[in-house]
Amino acid sequence: MFILSRDRLTMDLDTATLSQMLALLDSDTRHGDGGGEATREGGRGGAAYERVRGKVRELCGMMQRGGHVKHLDLDRISTSYIAMETLLGLTSRKAGEWFKTELRTLGGLDHIITTMSSCADFLDDECEEPSDLQIEKIRKIDRCMRVLENVSYMNTENQQYVICFKQNMLILAMTRVLGQCQRCIESVGEHDSQASEYRASNGAAIFDCLLSVLRVFLNITHDNEVGSIKVGQQTGLIKTLLLCVLQVPQYVPTDKRFDLLVL
Incomplete structure (x- = not known):
């Protein structure tokens, strides 16, 4: 499924396949992180799991050497990790409205929002120069945001769901990420002004990542009173948005400014 999800032209998904993939997201609670529980139990079950895990790492390594899936952390390969990467790689717009509904009812949105929020916890509000680990988390947040953008576009049920999920978890995390991205861009831009x-x-x-967060903010506030109220209540968000309009453009390439200003 992970390899198929990389092919955006031929990827075909149905309800049963999506349900199976979402079920795999929880599989490592049975096996531990990378088969830990199975290994502790001893016997052929744990050894078999580790053999398969090693084979998957080998295949993913081959893909990386070929210039693909560079974001994968081979040391973290497990069933749930690959399942989440598969989910983030799906083209939800191609799958249609049924995909948006099933992703919500089967618990997929829960996993994506929780993953995004967990990644946001790694960001340091006071740090203007992100570490390699933080850049990795920012890239994952971006992929989560792209899925959330697609499934919340023109879909009222999903908009309301992601707005209210666990006391506005997503909105809180997005506000924090947007502020961090704004500060980082200004810091990086001061030392790197050439487009190339x-x-x-x-x-x-x-x-x-900043653009992806803005797109989701747009989806959940456009013609949506609840979303507008919840987002508007976030401390410091208006200031961050004004900085994105008035300050950030000077630190990004000219051909990138239009999308930022429109959003």
Whole structure:
């Protein structure tokens, strides 16, 4: 499923397949992280799991050497990790409205929001120069936001769900991430003003994440009173948005400014 999800032209998904993939997200609670529980039990079950895990790592390593799936952390390979990466790689717009509904009813949105919030916890509000681990988390937040953008677009039920999930967990995390991205872009931009250098730097990943967060904010506030109230209540958000409009554009390449200003 993970390899199929990388092919955006031929990926075909049905309800049964999506249900199976979401069930796999919880599989490591039975096996531990990477088969720990099975290994502790001893016997052929744990050894078999580790053999399969090793084979998957080998295959993913081959893909990385070929220039693909560079974001994968081979040391963290497990059933639930691969299942989540598969979910984040899906093209939900192609799958249609049924996908948006099933992703909510089967618990997929819960996993994505929780994953995004957990990644946000790794960001340091006072740090303007993110570490490699934080950049990795920012890239994962970006992928989560892209799925949430697609499933919340013109879908009232999903909008209300992600707004209210666990006392506005998503909105709180998005507000924090947006502020961190805004500060990081200004810091990186001061030392990297050329477009060619910018694309090769961490600044590009941070900027992509900022745009993804803004798109989801747009989806859940447009013609949505509840979303507008919840988002508008976030401390410091209006200031961050004004900085994104008035300050951030000078630190990003000219061809990137239009999308930022429109959002």
